[in-house]
Amino acid sequence: QVQLQQSGAELAKPGSSVKISCKASGYTFTSYDISWIKQTTGQGLEYIGYINTGSGGTYYNEKFKGKATLTVDKSSSTAFMQLSSLTPEDTAVYYCARGSGSWGQGVMVTVSS
Amino acid sequence: DVLMTQTPVSLPVSLGGQVSISCRSSQSLVHSDGNTYLHWYLQKPGQSPQLLIYRVSNRFSGVPDRFSGSGSGTDFTLKISRVEPEDLGVYYCLQSTHFPLTFGSGTKLEIK
Numbered sequence: 001q002v003q004l005q006q007s008g009a010e011l012a013k014p015g016s017s018v019k020i021s022c023k024a025s026g027y028t029f030t031s032y033d034i035s036w037i038k039q040t041t042g043q044g045l046e047y048i049g050y051i052n053t054g055s056g057g058t059y060y061n062e063k064f065k066g067k068a069t070l071t072v073d074k075s076s077s078t079a080f081m082q083l084s085s086l087t088p089e090d091t092a093v094y095y096c097a098r099g100s101g102s103w104g105q106g107v108m109v110t111v112s113s
Numbered sequence: 114d115v116l117m118t119q120t121p122v123s124l125p126v127s128l129g130g131q132v133s134i135s136c137r138s139s140q141s142l143v144h145s146d147g148n149t150y151l152h153w154y155l156q157k158p159g160q161s162p163q164l165l166i167y168r169v170s171n172r173f174s175g176v177p178d179r180f181s182g183s184g185s186g187t188d189f190t191l192k193i194s195r196v197e198p199e200d201l202g203v204y205y206c207l208q209s210t211h212f213p214l215t216f217g218s219g220t221k222l223e224i225k
Binding site for chain 1: 152160161162163164167173174205207209212213214215216218219
C-alpha cells in the first residue's frame with residue numbers, strides 16, 4: 001500500500017535552515033508528484049508547492065518562494081523540503097502528500113531561540 | 114488565490130444525527146478539462162487529514178456511504194448521516210482546480 005514516511009520533529013533556531021524528508025513506498029515513485037502542505041493553528045492548511053518526481057520540475061506557491069526548496073532523490077524514492085531563514089512564523093506541522101489521497105504523518109518544525 | 118469559505122466553524126451533533134457542511138469558492142472550480150476538483154477531508158486529533166470525497170461526490174476507498182458530497186460551480190456540500198463517534202474531528206474542503214491549491218478553514222464536528 002502507498003506509504004509516505006516523514007522524518008522526525010525538528011527544533012531550529014531563527015535564521016537557520018531545516019531539511020525534512022518524505023520517503024515513499026508501495027508505488028512507482030516517479031509516477032506521481034509530491035506536494036507539501038503547511039498547517040498552523042492560526043493560518044490553517046496552506047499549500048506550499050509540488051515537485052515532479054520524474055523531472056524534478058517544481059511549482060511554488062508565491063507565498064513560499066524563497067522559503068521552501070523542493071528536491072527529490074529518485075534512487076531512494078525520497079522527496080525533501082528545505083526551509084530557510086527560519087522565523088517563529090515557520091513553526092508548523094509540514095505534510096507531504098501524493099495526489100489527494102495519501103499524506104505523510106507530518107513533521108513538527110519548531111523555530112525558537 | 115481562490116478563497117474557500119467553509120461554514121459553520123463548529124457543528125454540534127448528536128450521535129446518529131445528520132449534518133451538512135458548506136464550502137463556497139470565490140470562483141468557479143470547473144477546470145478546463147470539464148472536471149471539478151473539490152475534495153473533502155477529515156482530520157482526527159493527532160492525525161493527518163484523510164480523504165473522504167474527491168471531485169465533489171466520489172467516495173474514496175473505504176469511506177462509508179454515510180458520507181456524501183454534492184454541488185457545482187462555486188457551491189458545495191458535505192453531508193454526514195447517522196453520525197458515529199469515529200466521525201468526530203475537523204472537516205476541510207480543498208480545491209485543486211486552480212493554483213495555488215487552497216483549503217477551507219475547517220469545520221469542527223463535536224458531540225452535542
